Amino acid sequence: MGMTITEKILAKASGNEKVVPGQIVVAKVDLAMIHDALGPLFYPNFRKLETPVWDPNKVFIVVDHAAPASTLSQAEWLSHNYDFVRDYKIPNFINNQGVAHQIIPEGGHILPGQIAVGTDSHTCTYGGLGAFSTGIGSTEMCNVLALGELWFRVPETIKVVITGKLPRRVMAKDIILKLLSMIGVDGATYKTLEFCGETVDEMSVDSRLTLCNMAIEAGAKNGICTPDEKTVKYLMDAGVKREDIEMLKSDDDAAYCQEIHIDVTDLEPHVAIPHSPANAVPVTEVEGTPLNQVLIGTCTNGRVEDFIAAAEIIKGHKIPNMMRCLIMPASNKIYAELARNGCMEIFAEAGCVLLNATCGACGGFHEGLLFKGEACLGTHNRNFKGRMGSPEAKIYLASPATAAASAITGVITDPRKI
Secondary structure, X not given: XXXXXXXXXXXXXXXXXXXXXXXXXXXXXXXXXXXXXXXXXXXXXXXXXXXXXXXXXXXXEEEOOOOOOOOHHHHHHHHHHHHHHHHHOOOEEEEOOEOXXXXXXXXXXXXXXXXXXXXXXXXXXXXXXXXEEEEOXXXXXXXXXXXXXXXXXXXXXXXXXXXXXXXXXOOHHHHHHHHHHHHOOOOOOOEEEEEEOHHHHHXXXXXXXHHHHOHHHHOOOEXXXXXXXXXXXXXXXXXXXXXXXXXXXXXXXXXXXXXXXXXXXXXXXXXXXXXXXXXXXXXXXXXXXXXXXXXXXXXXXXXXXXXHHHHHHHOOOOOOOOOEEEXXXXXXXXXXXHHHOOHHHHXXXXXXXXXXXXXXXXXXXXXXXXXXXXXXXXXXXXXXXXXXXOOOOEEEEOOHHXXXXXXXXXXXXXXXXX
C-alpha cells in the first residue's frame, strides 16, 4: 500500500520509511510562524527554559493582527514581540508588511514537502504549495522553538476530487464554501483534505492557497495540493532555485478514508450565512439581503487575482453612500501591484476604503467593526458571532466577485448579473 503526500512528508521528517494514519511521530519542523497576538502568551514561558532558539533562521515573527496597534493593550503585545526578536536575534521579523499567510508563500519561505507550524489556525494555507502546514497552540511553540521538532498523529486523508470548468464569476472560494456545506465544520476533524482533480490542476497557486486556507473550517489538520509546474514557477519567481523544490505526490495506491467528488460545471456562487462557514447556500437563495459593509481581501482572498476580479465588477460604479466597502490586500507586495495595475485607482474612484495589509478587519482587531444589527459580507474565512464587533451583527462570506457585486448594489447580489 502506498502513501499519500501528507504521509510522505511526515515520514521523511520523522526519519521513517513509511507511516500510517494514527501513528504518532516526532517530526522535524522547517518553519515556525508566530504572530503578534499569540507570541506574548508563551514568550515568558520560553524565557524560563533558558535555552536558545533551535534555529533562528527558521522562525518567522509577524506583526499582522495589531498592525498597526489601536489600543494600549495591542501596543503592549507589540512591545513583547519587539523584545523577543531583539533578545533571540530573530532575522525574519515581518513588521506591518502584510498577513503571515501571504508573506510566507509569496516570499518562497516554505517549499513543497516541508513542514510548517504556526500559532494561527490558518497556517494550513501553505498546503497550497504542497507543504504540510498546520496551526498549533502557543505552548506547543515553546517545544518547537527549543527543539525544532514536534509530535504529530498521522492524519487520515480525505480525497477531494474537483472536476469541470468553473463558470464565469465562480471562484475557488465558491468551491470551498460548497465543500463546507457538504461536510460541515467537523467533517474533516484531524484529517487531511487533499485537493485534486482537473479543476485544481487548472487553478492558479493563489486559488489553491484559498482552498487550503479554509481547510481548518472543516476541522482539518491540514489542506494540501500536489505541487506541479505552476508551483515551481511561483516559487522560482520568489527566488527559489528549482533544484531545491521537491515534487512529492500521493501514490496511486494510497489509502483514503473518504473520497468526495465535486463537479463545478454548474456550480453557482455561494454565500455562507451567519454564523458558520458551513452554512453556505447558492447566492440566489439570499439575493437582496441588505448590507452595511463589504470586506474584500484578507489571507483568504486578498491576492492580486481576487482584486482583479473585484475591480472588473466595481469599475465605473459608485459604492452607495450608506455602504462601506473595505479593500484589504494580504501583503504590501500585493498592494504595490494593485497600484501598478490600476485596481487601486478603480477602488478609490468608486469610494472604497483602502486599508493597509493587515488582519485588522477580519477579526475585528481595529478596523471595520460592526454595530448591532449591521450586516457585512466579506471574503474572509470565518463568520462567527461577534467576530467583527457586536454579537448582534451578521457576517456573510463569499467570493471576491460576489463581494464586489454586492458592494455596488448595497445588497447581496449574484455577480453573474452585473
